[in-house]
Amino acid sequence: MGRSRESEISKDGGRVTSSCGECGIVVALAGNPNVGKSTLFNSLTGMRVHTGNWAGKTVEVESASCGYGITFVDIPGTYSLLSRSDEEKIARDYIVFGGADVTVVVCDACALAHNLGLTLQIIETGTPTVVAVNMMDEAKRMGVHVELDKLSEALGVPVVGTVAHKRATLSALVDAVTSHKQSNGTCIRYPEAIEEAISPLCRLLMRYEKNERRARFLALRLIDSDEELKKSIIDYLDVDDRGACEISDATDAATGYLFERGITAFGYTDAIVCAIVDTADKISASVSEGADKVYKRTRRIDRIFTGRLLAYPAMLLLLTVVLFITLSLASYPSAWLSAFFSFTEARLGQLFTYLSAPEWVHGLFLEGIWRTLGQVVAVMLPPMVIFFPLFSLLEDSGYLPRVAYNLDRPFCACGACGKQALTMCMGLGCNAVGIVGCRIIDSPRERKLAVLTNSLMPCNGRFPMLVTLITVFYLFWFDGGGSWLVALTLSFLIVLSVGATLLVTYLLSRTLLRGERSAFTIEQPPYRRPRFLSTIFHSLTDKCASVLWRAVVVALPMGALIWIMAAIKPDGVSILAHVSDFLEPVGQFFGMDGAILLAFMLGIPANEIVIPILIVIYSSASSIGAEVSTSYIRTLFLENGWTSVTAICTAVFALFHWPCSTSLITVYKETKSFGYTVLAFLIPTGVGLSLCAIIAAVSRIFI
């Protein structure tokens, strides 16, 4: 039913063509952030774009057909067409210049007063508009009532009530879209002086633009002093130089007229925004009621989650609980997957013997590639399929913006903003996902801060490694520790990561990334009961596929390489051993050893294989072995000279070392800069090596 594709929207717009080559109609899906636009888009097109209950999530322009002969284009959420940030400019440019046939404005039934501002602006652009009042089920549950017919009358455009998972409402929306072709709708009345000023300019523009509404809109925008937009408008209207001069003169005349009446450029935008917000308010007050009560229940809950005494303990508690559930449940599917891979390996082995395949084929494909793949999948997959659904449930319930709210002050003090905390939470799941998620941060400077420091947070791939190291450490000392102790220690390490992130952010914002603070506000959406089944299902299907794929792509060549390095033994000693001996002095300096460093280096494609590689080196095995017990690991490590200092340094290095290759590639894709990618590599490495050097030095002095 749906096909997905990203569309590049260039600066001066560009028509999106349907993916299957038909000339179906193109429908733009616009709206404020956090109105359920992406969920609606998914439902209409059958696509799976990851959504969440906080503003700013959708950041690419996605388009897909839905089989009705319609191509929907999902535009980034924006508060207004009089924009500031890059994402909002993309949205504005597409809506105004992109040439969609119909624009659907998605509104939140519970927050109509806020959403109608953008709606009115879009109607003002002259594009045929349909309004979708979304989340009607939420509204009903919260006691908010919206009169759709009255709203339609007030706005002058069709209005449809939608609930993303109710087919009937979607069909109604599609019907409204396909049958609506005109572009009339209500006009916003601006103060007298402005109306008079734009009148002559409007008449001039109507020479080039037949649509009267659109001409009026363009006239209003030309008087705003946005040079970029002015140029886009001139290009769009396709005027010759003489025409451009005329328009320029008329614009200046209008600006002069306003100035004479005491309206400066600044005051002009103010007057415009006030008129829009005021009109939106009046309309919403006349068609909806109960919206102002929505916040009461949420505030009661917020007394816990943002209250002075309980907020931080609640956050830490939630973190520990999520980790505990993830780690304790993950061991079961891990065991099953391991068993599956061993079973298949045995069968394939028999097949190879039957085919009289040579020894090295057996080695390379089974012991190298297949076993590494098995390791990666059995270890990576289970924690992820537990963590991401849990995280998505928190997201869906509306809790995550509270985290940004609670942590804004320390981040602000470090030159960043509270939204970075959200990207760090995403990084706990997967650093690459966290880095992409940094797009929710408006300010480019703060976004870079978040991107560069994301890998300081340990991702799911590192949890098993950290758990093993912690468990081994406690085995050295106490002959064991309960899983609660391990979870608590892991939480402590995460808090350590948070501290490191804040410190590095502070240093960066004083040195390389100096600059202005951003214009920051954060919406606190009402709490809602998460849609359990739907969220879990989508989280699994979203994440499983990409994770499995990444595992396969990465494990195959790495498995081959490791086997080659382990099995080929010039002078009777494997390449692995040669290299690890070579690195030994360096390793020792940092409180580790050569083998550990080598394992981390070879583990750059996926942190999950670091410990398995280490075991191979220590045991001089010729390949990665099957799953081993922690007591075996402890014995093996002790035999190879491990002390508790080694365990500590390795754990610290596991937290702070170079990002995995997927993350590095993602940093490059997001920043488009080789320099920043190198920085992203160096920063966590620097932190890790410094800490390890200090710990090692201290231990040499005192022990």
Next chain:
Amino acid sequence: MNEEMKLLSQLSVGESGSVKCVTAGSAMHRRLLDIGLIPGTEVVCLGVSPLGDPRTYLVRGKMIAIRARDAVSVVIRG
């Protein structure tokens, strides 16, 4: 005239007022207007973050957190 003028950042929790004007520099100015803090709007201070900043305000039915440094540029009539 006995109007009590305050800054948005000076509203204590539970207190409300109506916006008189916004005096911010350009970037923040637009953002504040866009979220609905235009003259005449009722605002209520709902709560404060555990570390004292930002505060949550109720603006036209939406709960929005604004930092003190930015809230000082909104003048409220008590």
